[in-house]
Amino acid sequence: MNEQAPPIGLDEVARHSQAVLKSVQSVIVGKDESLRLVLAGILAGGHILLEDLPGLGKTLTARCFAQSLGLDFRRLQFTPDLLPADVTGSFLYNQKTAEFVYRKGPVHTNLLLADEINRTPPKTQSALLEAMQERQVSVEGETYRLPRPFTVLATSNPVEFEGTYQLPEAQLDRFLLRVSFGYPTENEEWEVLQRRLGRRTEDVELSPVIDAETLVKMQAALEHVTVEDSVGRYMVAIVAATRTHSQLQVGASPRGSLALLLASRALAVLDGRDFVTPDDVKGVAGSALAHRITLRPELWMRRIDPATVVADICRGVEAPQSAQTPSYGQIPATAQLASRKLAQER
Numbered sequence: 001m002n003e004q005a006p007p008i009g010l011d012e013v014a015r016h017s018q019a020v021l022k023s024v025q026s027v028i029v030g031k032d033e034s035l036r037l038v039l040a041g042i043l044a045g046g047h048i049l050l051e052d053l054p055g056l057g058k059t060l061t062a063r064c065f066a067q068s069l070g071l072d073f074r075r076l077q078f079t080p081d082l083l084p085a086d087v088t089g090s091f092l093y094n095q096k097t098a099e100f101v102y103r104k105g106p107v108h109t110n111l112l113l114a115d116e117i118n119r120t121p122p123k124t125q126s127a128l129l130e131a132m133q134e135r136q137v138s139v140e141g142e143t144y145r146l147p148r149p150f151t152v153l154a155t156s157n158p159v160e161f162e163g164t165y166q167l168p169e170a171q172l173d174r175f176l177l178r179v180s181f182g183y184p185t186e187n188e189e190w191e192v193l194q195r196r197l198g199r200r201t202e203d204v205e206l207s208p209v210i211d212a213e214t215l216v217k218m219q220a221a222l223e224h225v226t227v228e229d230s231v232g233r234y235m236v237a238i239v240a241a242t243r244t245h246s247q248l249q250v251g252a253s254p255r256g257s258l259a260l261l262l263a264s265r266a267l268a269v270l271d272g273r274d275f276v277t278p279d280d281v282k283g284v285a286g287s288a289l290a291h292r293i294t295l296r297p298e299l300w301m302r303r304i305d306p307a308t309v310v311a312d313i314c315r316g317v318e319a320p321q322s323a324q325t326p327s328y329g330q331i332p333a334t335a336q337l338a339s340r341k342l343a344q345e346r
Helices: 010-025 032-043 058-068 084-088 122-134 186-199 212-224 229-242 254-270 278-292 306-316 333-345
Strands: 048-051 073-077 089-094 099-104 111-115 136-139 142-145 151-156 177-179 248-250
Touching (some): 010 032, 032 048, 032 212, 032 254, 048 058, 084 089, 084 136, 177 278
Parallel strands (some): 048 151
16 A cells, blocks of 8 residues: 555545536436446546447536546547547648658547447557557557546447447456446436426536546545455455356456456545445446456347346355444545535535
8 A cells, every 4th residue: 555645635536526426417317326437437547338228328428527527528439431540640741841740639638438439340449459558559650648637438339230340358358347327217307308498408518627637636546545455355256256157158357356446446435435345346346347257158148137147246255244344434524524415415
């Protein structure tokens, strides 16, 4: 554990996070848990895959988070004819200077919306691999660092097969979390219509709650969230169980364990704690592991959801009893009061 003081207190991280959530929830109706997972992924410094049916607010969610977090935002529509240079940028000849000049691509931003990422061929999808892992791009032998923070929010429609390409496992593994929204209830859908009538415009603009520099400090502060050894071993046990489960052909790699660690720390802070509990681990397990496992072929026809298998594994792995009782303390009461106040205002 790094003993150096965090650049920003965890209580302040919790306050900012709740304010960002409240801002986004003013537009996105009834998807509080999914929005919490998306924000947890951003706080953890990871990338998120929003996979769901068309028209459920995936693109709007990305735009709302970019506006509330005060981030530079680019939207790139992935199509079958998209080239890697359209993502990373390329060198163009400048006739005035008689030199080749690098023109930055849309990946040079804080939050990149890779819309319908499964509509582009694997060659173009691979252009994002270096950016997502090393936070840099290499073009014509030159390496360019990406701005901080850098997050990819990608969308994918699972029901469309015409003109789509399955994401390779290496690409899926780069996403810290995979989040789905699902259909709204009738009351939630009516509230969507009411809000649209009240706005009298299709456009939605949110005021920034924080800025990019503050988000970087919040991400660094998460390194000071305590993870008890028993909770860490609980994460490892869950991931190890995916490798021996009878319904799985391929289990999660150690990157799955890291995903549980990073995302559960962020979820703990969102809940007003400076330590991780087994419930935090369970809360992110489905989103962190379901896209990292492969079902046995004979189970595909039965339409078994990988997230259901992960939930079954979590129930089968015994949680550490000592970690059920808080042993390190809550984030200062001011942050808790602020979080409760924001929740009541919603």
